Amino acid sequence: MKSVRLTIDGRAVEVPDGTTILDAAMANGIKIPTLCHLEGVKDYGGCRLCLVEIKGSPKVFPACTTPVGQGMEVTTNSDRLKEYRKMALQLLLSERAHICSVCVANGACELQSLASELGVDQLIFERDWPELSVDLTHAYLVIDRNRCILCTRCIRVCDEIEGVHTLDLMLRGKETQVVIDLNENWKNATSCTGCRKCAKVCPVGAIYVKGEALSSTKDKEVAKFITERRRSAFE
Amino acid sequence: MAEEEREKQKRFRYRINVCCSSSCISLGALKVLKSFERAVKELGLEDQCKVARTGCPGTCSAGPVVLIEPGDYFYEGVTPESAREIVEEHVIRGIPLKRFLYSVPEFFSKQKRLVLRNAGKMDPLDIREYISRGGYAALVKCLTKMSEDDVINEVFKSGLRGRGGAGFQTGQKWKFVSKAAGSPKYIIGNLDEGDPGVFANRTLAEADPHAIIEGMIIASYALKAEKGYLYTRAEYPLAIETLKKAIQQAKSLGLLGEKILGTDLNFDLELRLGAGAFIAGEETAILASIEGMRAMPRPRPPYPASSGLWGKPTLIQNVETLANIPLIVLNGGEWFSKIGVPHCPGTKCFSLTGKIKNPGLIEVPMGITLKEVVFEIGGGVPDGRRFKAVLVGGPSGGCLPESQLHLPIDYESLTKAGAIMGSGGIVVLDDESCMVDTAKFFIDFCVDESCGKCTPCRVGLVKVRKILERIGHAKGVEKDIDLLAKVGEYIKEASLCGLGQTAPNPVLTTIRYFKEEYMAHILDKKCPTGRCDMGAEGS
Ligand SMILES: Cc1cc2nc3c(=O)[nH]c(=O)nc-3n(C[C@H](O)[C@H](O)[C@H](O)COP(=O)(O)O)c2cc1C
Ligand code: SF4
Ligand code: SF4
Ligand code: SF4
Ligand code: FES
Ligand code: FES
Numbered sequence: 001m002k003s004v005r006l007t008i009d010g011r012a013v014e015v016p017d018g019t020t021i022l023d024a025a026m027a028n029g030i031k032i033p034t035l036c037h038l039e040g041v042k043d044y045g046g047c048r049l050c051l052v053e054i055k056g057s058p059k060v061f062p063a064c065t066t067p068v069g070q071g072m073e074v075t076t077n078s079d080r081l082k083e084y085r086k087m088a089l090q091l092l093l094s095e096r097a098h099i100c101s102v103c104v105a106n107g108a109c110e111l112q113s114l115a116s117e118l119g120v121d122q123l124i125f126e127r128d129w130p131e132l133s134v135d136l137t138h139a140y141l142v143i144d145r146n147r148c149i150l151c152t153r154c155i156r157v158c159d160e161i162e163g164v165h166t167l168d169l170m171l172r173g174k175e176t177q178v179v180i181d182l183n184e185n186w187k188n189a190t191s192c193t194g195c196r197k198c199a200k201v202c203p204v205g206a207i208y209v210k211g212e213a214l215s216s217t218k219d220k221e222v223a224k225f226i227t228e229r230r231r232s233a234f235e
Numbered sequence: 236m237a238e239e240e241r242e243k244q245k246r247f248r249y250r251i252n253v254c255c256s257s258s259c260i261s262l263g264a265l266k267v268l269k270s271f272e273r274a275v276k277e278l279g280l281e282d283q284c285k286v287a288r289t290g291c292p293g294t295c296s297a298g299p300v301v302l303i304e305p306g307d308y309f310y311e312g313v314t315p316e317s318a319r320e321i322v323e324e325h326v327i328r329g330i331p332l333k334r335f336l337y338s339v340p341e342f343f344s345k346q347k348r349l350v351l352r353n354a355g356k357m358d359p360l361d362i363r364e365y366i367s368r369g370g371y372a373a374l375v376k377c378l379t380k381m382s383e384d385d386v387i388n389e390v391f392k393s394g395l396r397g398r399g400g401a402g403f404q405t406g407q408k409w410k411f412v413s414k415a416a417g418s419p420k421y422i423i424g425n426l427d428e429g430d431p432g433v434f435a436n437r438t439l440a441e442a443d444p445h446a447i448i449e450g451m452i453i454a455s456y457a458l459k460a461e462k463g464y465l466y467t468r469a470e471y472p473l474a475i476e477t478l479k480k481a482i483q484q485a486k487s488l489g490l491l492g493e494k495i496l497g498t499d500l501n502f503d504l505e506l507r508l509g510a511g512a513f514i515a516g517e518e519t520a521i522l523a524s525i526e527g528m529r530a531m532p533r534p535r536p537p538y539p540a541s542s543g544l545w546g547k548p549t550l551i552q553n554v555e556t557l558a559n560i561p562l563i564v565l566n567g568g569e570w571f572s573k574i575g576v577p578h579c580p581g582t583k584c585f586s587l588t589g590k591i592k593n594p595g596l597i598e599v600p601m602g603i604t605l606k607e608v609v610f611e612i613g614g615g616v617p618d619g620r621r622f623k624a625v626l627v628g629g630p631s632g633g634c635l636p637e638s639q640l641h642l643p644i645d646y647e648s649l650t651k652a653g654a655i656m657g658s659g660g661i662v663v664l665d666d667e668s669c670m671v672d673t674a675k676f677f678i679d680f681c682v683d684e685s686c687g688k689c690t691p692c693r694v695g696l697v698k699v700r701k702i703l704e705r706i707g708h709a710k711g712v713e714k715d716i717d718l719l720a721k722v723g724e725y726i727k728e729a730s731l732c733g734l735g736q737t738a739p740n741p742v743l744t745t746i747r748y749f750k751e752e753y754m755a756h757i758l759d760k761k762c763p764t765g766r767c768d769m770g771a772e773g774s
Contacts, residue, residue, distance in 0.1 A: 043534070044688075045533070045534035045688075045689070045731055046688045046689045046690065046731065047689070047690055048689050048690050048691055048729045048730075048731070049690075051729060059728065060728055060729060062534060062731075065534035065536075066534075066536070067536065083725075084725060084728070084729055087691075087695075087721075087722070087725045087729075088690045088691070088729070091690050091691070091694035091695055091698065092690055092694065094694070094698070095693075095694045095697075124718070125698045125701070126698070126701050128697060128698075128701070150687065150688075150693070168529075169529065169531075169687070171687070172512070172514070172684075172685065172686050172687045173682060173683060173684065173685040173686070173687050173693060174682070174685070174687070174693060174694070174697050175687070176686075176687030176693065
């Protein structure tokens with residue numbers, strides 16, 4: 001396969017053609033913050049945390065969905081990008097009820113750890129926390145929509161890896177919510193296999209397994225692991 | 236057939252065109268149409284006068300509108316009762332009836348009607364009338380005299396840019412799709428038009444559906460695409476009816492379907508209806524919608540030109556862009572490139588609304604100034620009020636003050652001033668409009684219409700609205716202006732699709748051009764216009 005040379009933060013790297021900037025960076029040990037990206041499923045481009053700059057354009061580009069180009073000069077950590085990442089976190093934290101001290105995911109939450117990593121310790125916007133429904137009807141799965149950041153990792157893993165598409169979005173704008181089947185209670189969701197993949201990939205405390213420590217449930221690698229296993233089985 | 240139809244038309248000395256487009260119908264045009272038919276019959280003038288049901292000539296606020304040819308005599312506010320009198324005076328005595336004559340001829344003075352050439356003069360439900368006015372001649376020319384590449388080159392040479400908002404070079408897009416690997420290829424005519432107060436595309440479809448259809452067939456020939464979708468919203472019943480009938484008529488004459496006009500060209504055109512969300516007009520969201528999914532945009536690349544409907548190369552084009560194609564093919568790209576301004580040739584349709592004397596649908600050459608549009612065509616602000624600002628580009632356009640009225644209308648000038656071309660909405664505001672309130676009004680629209688996919692647009696716009704509310708409720712602080720500008724810039728730059736990338740424009744431009752009004756709300760706790768909730772006295 002053709003390979004592409006580019007620089008990321010001044011470092012020369014070489015990756016196969018078609019690689020995304022994010023994968024190219026990760027493969028070379030350069031970390032770009034992400035929330036909606038999940039290895040093993042299609043990229044969504046929604047959280048806007050992974051934005052990078054490309055020399056020659058005044059715009060910013062999502063690293064997770066932008067393919068590398070020959071001779072590209074990518075910057076992942078300018079002041080503007082840092083500002084933008086903080087802004088995204090500010091917005092997510094003030095959108096729905098993120099009170100870490102009373103959240104099941106406290107200590108095992110990607111939103112929380114990114115906030116502390118990037119230095120977001122005080123909210124600059126009015127909180128806008130609506131009261132959304134919590135579904136506790138399932139024998140062991142819970143969805144608390146008040147914690148959801150709408151990254152759709154759960155939806156994609158359920159659709160693309162488990163192959164059942166139990167989860168999807170309804171409504172739009174700030175009303176957007178993850179629903180189960182056609183807005184059913186989880187216990188009535190006939191399509192759900194109960195596989196827990198959605199809980200494993202949820203970056204926050206929105207979907208979790210009752211009575212299980214979050215640190216043991218969450219497993220961002222699960223989608224990647226399964227895709228790789230499948231691929232090797234067919235080889 | 237064109238000849239035959241022209242001969243038939245020539246037998247009539249007069250042609251009475253009754254506008255039966257949405258706005259005039261709501262003002263009683265159908266009754267007017269009946270009265271004219273009756274009057275002509277009762278007066279025994281059936282051999283001399285043809286009464287036709289037409290689309291909109293653009294002067295909607297003066298409806299019901301009747302246009303009598305020859306001579307382009309416009310009658311406004313026509314009532315069913317006056318039909319007979321108009322026929323007696325105009326047709327029998329040969330003297331136009333002054334009382335009803337359209338009072339603002341300047342409305343048409345600076346217009347250049349190319350795309351809307353047939354609007355108001357032709358029965359949209361009669362394909363023969365379209366043909367008699369030169370319709371489908373461009374298609375015949377393509378099929379008989381031009382190769383696929385000739386057609387693409389002609390479009391390229393014309394310099395035509397997409398009329399759906401972004402202004403991408405149409406010929407370039409055609410080249411991309413033509414070169415893209417994969418089959419079948421698809422063509423989508425974008426007639427979604429979700430911007431409130433914008434009705435140019437709807438009017439075009441209601442007045443001249445075949446111009447759009449012909450443009451699509453030509454594209455299908457040039458790009459070897461066998462399937463096309465015309466995507467519009469269920470809220471456009473008359474446009475849908477008109478397009479449906481037009482598609483049927485084109486099919487029955489062998490202009491659509493298999494072996495078009497006896498050649499090897501096959502093109503099947505289908506009408507698709509969306510439920511009417513602003514975001515559904517975004518090109519990748521249309522793809523999702525036609526594929527049967529939630530209309531949500533996706534990141535580009537890949538672009539629809541290489542990976543569109545079901546992953547196949549797809550041309551997505553605004554219907555006004557498409558309606559330009561037959562003209563370009565007939566008259567040549569060179570001819571087209573000389574209209575308007577060099578970097579932005581051709582004309583643009585605008586829906587002109589708000590506090591303006593002559594609202595309506597206009598078509599002007601690119602490069603015309605905003606001043607000419609607002610004051611000469613639009614007749615300025617009525618009721619003795621003063622002009623304050625003009626919002627160019629629909630709900631996510633920019634509010635430009637008097638000092639910017641010298642700007643020529645083209646993509647680059649508008650963008651530089653903080654506005655956009657959008658799909659062609661121009662709203663005029665007078666001195667009674669509170670700019671903070673105006674900004675809030677448009678942000679509200681985008682808050683409701685955001686698809687919810689990306690953080691900046693979904694959450695950022697809600698925060699922007701909150702801050703504007705705070706200022707409007709006399710609780711604003713000076714810092715809020717910087718915060719608005721900062722979040723606004725962030726939303727524009729970081730959003731995934733055009734909705735978020737343009738939504739902050741009304742806020743950013745009102746801050747840029749009317750900052751003192753924000754300051755008055757914040758520091759003096761009162762509204763200079765006294766028009767928002769806060770009132771002139773403050774609270
Ligand atoms: C929120 C949003 C709404 C849009 N709505 C429309 C629309 O109603 N009609 C349209 O032609 N283009 C619309 N567009 C632009 C399309 O994405 C696309 O650029 C256009 O259809 C391409 O055609 P053109 O090159 O002929 O302009 C919209 C874009 C956005 C971001
Ligand atoms: S448990 Fe499995 S099947 Fe059920 S919603 Fe989650 S991912 Fe889908
Ligand atoms: S429930 Fe979790 S994984 Fe699903 S969208 Fe919300 S935050 Fe993302
Ligand atoms: S900018 Fe708004 S409408 Fe566009 S993808 Fe993002 S949330 Fe959806
Ligand atoms: S990780 Fe790229 S947008 Fe979310
Ligand atoms: S609808 Fe009749 S003039 Fe516009």
